[in-house]
Amino acid sequence: MLNALIDAMEHAIREVRKMPEKAVQVFHHNDSDGLTSGAILTRALERQGYAVRRFCLEKPYPAVLDKVFEQEGKILIFADFAGRIAPLLSELNQGRNLTLILDHHVAEASTDPRVMNLDPDLFGLKGDRDISGSTTCYLFAHTLDPVNRDLAHVAAVGAVGDGFFVDGALVSENREVALEAVRQGLLEIRHHELGEQYLLNGSAGQSDVIAVGDYLDVLGGVGYYQQGPDMGIRVCLEGVSPESDRMVKDLEAVRTRLFDEEIARLQAGALKQAPHIQWFHLETRFFPMGVKMVGAFCDAIRTTDLIDPRKYLAGFQIIPDEIPDFGAIKFGQVKISMRVSPSMEGEIRAGRALGLNILLPEATGRLGGFSDACHSLTAATTVAIGKEEALIDEMESILDGESHG
Numbered sequence: 001m002l003n004a005l006i007d008a009m010e011h012a013i014r015e016v017r018k019m020p021e022k023a024v025q026v027f028h029h030n031d032s033d034g035l036t037s038g039a040i041l042t043r044a045l046e047r048q049g050y051a052v053r054r055f056c057l058e059k060p061y062p063a064v065l066d067k068v069f070e071q072e073g074k075i076l077i078f079a080d081f082a083g084r085i086a087p088l089l090s091e092l093n094q095g096r097n098l099t100l101i102l103d104h105h106v107a108e109a110s111t112d113p114r115v116m117n118l119d120p121d122l123f124g125l126k127g128d129r130d131i132s133g134s135t136t137c138y139l140f141a142h143t144l145d146p147v148n149r150d151l152a153h154v155a156a157v158g159a160v161g162d163g164f165f166v167d168g169a170l171v172s173e174n175r176e177v178a179l180e181a182v183r184q185g186l187l188e189i190r191h192h193e194l195g196e197q198y199l200l201n202g203s204a205g206q207s208d209v210i211a212v213g214d215y216l217d218v219l220g221g222v223g224y225y226q227q228g229p230d231m232g233i234r235v236c237l238e239g240v241s242p243e244s245d246r247m248v249k250d251l252e253a254v255r256t257r258l259f260d261e262e263i264a265r266l267q268a269g270a271l272k273q274a275p276h277i278q279w280f281h282l283e284t285r286f287f288p289m290g291v292k293m294v295g296a297f298c299d300a301i302r303t304t305d306l307i308d309p310r311k312y313l314a315g316f317q318i319i320p321d322e323i324p325d326f327g328a329i330k331f332g333q334v335k336i337s338m339r340v341s342p343s344m345e346g347e348i349r350a351g352r353a354l355g356l357n358i359l360l361p362e363a364t365g366r367l368g369g370f371s372d373a374c375h376s377l378t379a380a381t382t383v384a385i386g387k388e389e390a391l392i393d394e395m396e397s398i399l400d401g402e403s404h405g
């Protein structure tokens with residue numbers, strides 16, 4: 001399992017070293033796991049003398065991938081996403097670039113030998129339990145050079161940030177990196193009745209790792225279009241600073257204001273009602289926050305009396321035609337995020353209501369949209385702008401079929 005993964009990483013590293021190219025492009029996710037993944041790879045590759053260009057993405061959108069794979073002879077690394085779309089990357093790559101995938105989500109095998117899928121899911125590890133994106137990147141960095149073991153605490157932050165605990169504690173590879181950070185004096189593990197608490201030892205004292213993860217999530221999510229991810233990478237590698245504290249405080253204030261304004265709209269009747277789905281459209285009102293925030297907003301209201309607890313909840317947000325540091329890009333897409341009330345959560349878990357992981361991708365597929373991460377209780381996809389109502393209609397017809405079937 002782990003040995004086979006390390007063998008595959010060693011093979012990939014040999015291929016990286018054979019390349020005449022001495023620059024690496026790292027594409028990573030914008031949550032705390034993705035930021036720590038990007039930070040670990042950046043530091044480890046720079047130590048090897050590579051020039052690293054980092055791109056933080058909310059999702060590996062097809063329009064971005066098309067542009068990335070116009071290149072040739074490059075070294076490309078995808079971190080904390082893309083494990084499942086290795087066949088698509090293979091098709092785009094056609095052997096032209098050395099492409100590595102360091103994800104931990106459910107994966108599919110690559111079909112191009114120059115696309116090396118190092119997702120631990122393909123090696124018998126569970127990405128929602130044993131190993132985070134950051135820990136996968138840490139294993140890669142450590143295989144590159146054991147000197148990178150000093151990044152173990154960064155990996156632990158990503159693992160805690162993704163929130164995969166068993167009985168309140170990190171397990172398996174995630175646990176190993178935490179224990180390594182403890183040996184280095186950079187992390188403390190406190191044992192409580194209901195599990196463990198992880199504390200990062202910084203120059204300014206200790207901080208709870210869950211709070212550090214939230215801090216990074218604000219920088220990467222709320223601050224996505226305002227250089228928040230760059231600050232997040234700095235925090236991962238150098239710790240917090242008065243500057244990063246100020247940025248997080250300002251971003252939290254923006255989030256509170258935009259959420260409150262939207263809640264007022266919903267109270268004034270902006271929530272549209274279909275038979276099984278209630279939905280709203282943010283248009284571009286959440287800019288310059290990242291498009292992850294529509295999901296965060298759904299989370300914030302799903303337990304309130306703003307919504308009908310018997311219906312699915314959906315929110316749309318237009319994706320800006322821009323990727324920071326990557327340049328202008330024409331998406332023409334809208335993101336939909338879906339959530340459910342606590343009572344519907346029970347219905348879905350009991351199998352009495354259709355899970356979002358089936359409902360949304362099915363409807364999105366019929367409209368030619370893009371599905372990435374869909375779970376039974378949280379899901380998000382993208383469709384072309386203008387297809388919002390059609391998407392709701394498709395889901396309604398799926399739900400009608402269900403109740404008759």
Ligand SMILES: [Mn+2]
Nearest residue numbers: 033080133162
């Ligand atoms: Mn992750």
